[in-house]
Amino acid sequence: MPNIELNEKxxxxxxxxxxxxxxxxxxxxxxxxxxxxxxxNIAMVSYYFGSKERLxxxxxxxxxSDLKLKLENLLEEDLEPIDKVNKLIELYITKIxxxxxIFRIMHFELTSKKREKTLNHFTELKKGNLKSLESIIKEGQxxxxxxxDVIIPLITPTILGTFFHFHMNKIFFExxxxxxxxxxxxxxxxxxxxxxxxxTIKALLVYEN
Amino acid sequence: MPNIELNEKxxxxxxxxxxxxxxxxxxxxxxxxxxxxxxxNIAMVSYYFGSKERLxxxxxxxxxSDLKLKLENLLEEDLEPIDKVNKLIELYITKIxxxxxIFRIMHFELTSKKREKTLNHFTELKKGNLKSLESIIKEGQxxxxxxxDVIIPLITPTILGTFFHFHMNKIFFExxxxxxxxxxxxxxxxxxxxxxxxxTIKALLVYEN
DNA sequence: TACAAAATTAAACAAGTGTTTAATTTAAAC
DNA sequence: GTTTAAATTAAACACTTGTTTAATTTTGTA
Numbered sequence: 001m002p003n004i005e006l007n008e009k010x011x012x013x014x015x016x017x018x019x020x021x022x023x024x025x026x027x028x029x030x031x032x033x034x035x036x037x038x039x040x041n042i043a044m045v046s047y048y049f050g051s052k053e054r055l056x057x058x059x060x061x062x063x064x065s066d067l068k069l070k071l072e073n074l075l076e077e078d079l080e081p082i083d084k085v086n087k088l089i090e091l092y093i094t095k096i097x098x099x100x101x102i103f104r105i106m107h108f109e110l111t112s113k114k115r116e117k118t119l120n121h122f123t124e125l126k127k128g129n130l131k132s133l134e135s136i137i138k139e140g141q142x143x144x145x146x147x148x149d150v151i152i153p154l155i156t157p158t159i160l161g162t163f164f165h166f167h168m169n170k171i172f173f174e175x176x177x178x179x180x181x182x183x184x185x186x187x188x189x190x191x192x193x194x195x196x197x198x199x200t201i202k203a204l205l206v207y208e209n
Numbered sequence: 210m211p212n213i214e215l216n217e218k219x220x221x222x223x224x225x226x227x228x229x230x231x232x233x234x235x236x237x238x239x240x241x242x243x244x245x246x247x248x249x250n251i252a253m254v255s256y257y258f259g260s261k262e263r264l265x266x267x268x269x270x271x272x273x274s275d276l277k278l279k280l281e282n283l284l285e286e287d288l289e290p291i292d293k294v295n296k297l298i299e300l301y302i303t304k305i306x307x308x309x310x311i312f313r314i315m316h317f318e319l320t321s322k323k324r325e326k327t328l329n330h331f332t333e334l335k336k337g338n339l340k341s342l343e344s345i346i347k348e349g350q351x352x353x354x355x356x357x358d359v360i361i362p363l364i365t366p367t368i369l370g371t372f373f374h375f376h377m378n379k380i381f382f383e384x385x386x387x388x389x390x391x392x393x394x395x396x397x398x399x400x401x402x403x404x405x406x407x408x409t410i411k412a413l414l415v416y417e418n
Numbered sequence: 419t420a421c422a423a424a425a426t427t428a429a430a431c432a433a434g435t436g437t438t439t440a441a442t443t444t445a446a447a448c
Numbered sequence: 449g450t451t452t453a454a455a456t457t458a459a460a461c462a463c464t465t466g467t468t469t470a471a472t473t474t475t476g477t478a
Binding site: 009040041042043044047 | 457
């Protein structure tokens with residue numbers, strides 16, 4: 001196995017792997033599939049990454065490394081709490097939407113009992129994200145603009161879950177909402193779905209029963 | 210291949226398959242895994258269901274057949290729209306939660322490009338569910354208790370997505386929320402998570418901006 | 419008891435899996 | 449130009465995959 005850093009070739013392999021994993025799942029994608037699509041020899045995956053499992057690990061780190069940073073920057077900005085929440089939602093969606101399909105893989109494959117060890121990096125990421133969200137919400141609660149009886153850890157499932165569920169039922173929603181082209185579908189996410197989630201979270205945070 | 214109806218043995222196989230599929234994914238589970246766990250010969254799966262793919266199909270039909278009925282019954286009940294929505298949420302969660310892990314499989318595996326053909330039954334189910342939800346919401350809108358600018362098809366992603374996302378990150382939330390036993394975890398879903406979703410949807414539906 | 423259908427089995431099938439090997443080519447350094 | 453390390457390759461490795469076969473056992477019926 002060569003140097004641990006990512007070179008051009010490794011990135012090329014990662015991106016092909018991401019595409020195939022997101023289309024056919026981790027188990028459903030063979031190294032030969034990846035090699036063929038990336039036009040490399042099947043031995044190169046083991047040569048560069050060590051194993052298929054470690055390829056997945058590299059992919060996750062490759063894709064998630066800058067999200068943490070962006071979230072932390074958001075905390076420092078001079079914005080009202082509700083605007084921070086809206087920006088956080090937007091950040092999540094654009095980030096996830098721009099990155100091939102890795103988040104779909106994470107959402108899925110990383111929860112299976114088989115892959116508990118690969119989970120570590122992902123768990124740390126999630127804990128960090130939750131902390132960022134927590135500080136925003138608490139700021140809003142202290143300012144008296146957010147209600148205090150919301151369960152903060154359950155807000156992320158609502159944000160991400162809504163998005164993922166929409167994404168996972170792509171074919172269904174393309175059909176129901178008449179999103180015939182890829183552009184229409186992506187625009188719908190960028191505008192309507194994002195707005196729906198923001199509207200939902202805002203209502204949850206400020207609505208007095 | 211014998212009779213198409215389900216006998217005791219077929220159900221036993223279905224339930225083992227459900228367990229393993231939900232733990233390790235469809236591709237990650239072999240017929241030999243299923244056969245061993247169900248204590249049957251590996252040929253029996255092909256004998257009873259024809260193929261692994263058709264086994265999955267049978268499993269989905271087996272698990273979803275009564276959900277449609279229960280939803281339609283809910284429509285007929287004499288309840289306020291918001292109570293119907295709350296009951297619908299509760300129905301979804303208990304139904305999904307009681308059924309091993311098939312919904313997790315559906316959520317995932319049925320969205321991959323590989324399995325488009327198996328999708329049909331599932332798509333019909335989703336369309337029916339959406340219609341039921343739509344009629345409840347519109348009733349509320351006509352009565353003037355629900356706002357009229359919500360995008361109805363996006364409500365299901367928020368309900369189910371929140372639940373699934375929580376479920377998929379089980380290990381993470383067990384950790385964060387100190388749900389050390391299986392009972393604690395299930396109770397949390399039954400009470401707090403359900404309430405969170407109901408609270409969220411209610412806020413979305415009645416909150417005036 | 420005898421017969422036929424259904425259920426069950428072990429074995430084999432061909433194809434695909436991730437990984438390793440050892441040989442060869444390419445690139446870089448001296 | 450020679451030497452050394454890295455990159456790339458085809459072939460083989462042992463193993464698992466879903467499915468089928470053909471033989472055997474079990475079950476139900478007349």
